Amino acid sequence: xxxxxxxxxxxxxxxxxxxxxxxxxxxxxxxxxxxxxxxxxxxxxxxxx
Numbered sequence: 001x002x003x004x005x006x007x008x009x010x011x012x013x014x015x016x017x018x019x020x021x022x023x024x025x026x027x028x029x030x031x032x033x034x035x036x037x038x039x040x041x042x043x044x045x046x047x048x049x
Contacts, residue, residue, distance in 0.1 A: 008045040010036040018045060 008018040008030070015038045020030070029047040036043045 007048045008032065008034065009048045010039060011044040011046055012036065013038050013043075016048065020047075 004022040005019045006022045007016040009016045031046050033042050034045045
């Protein structure tokens with residue numbers, strides 16, 4: 001059975017740069033500082049649907 005995936009979107013430019021496997025028990029959205037190739041720096045990335 002395949003796992004569902006969710007995207008991480010940059011909070012500055014809105015581009016979806018990363019995908020992660022979804023965890024069924026998590027209720028809040030994940031927020032991580034990651035590198036955005038479009039902004040050129042480390043920005044906050046939020047989980048999208």
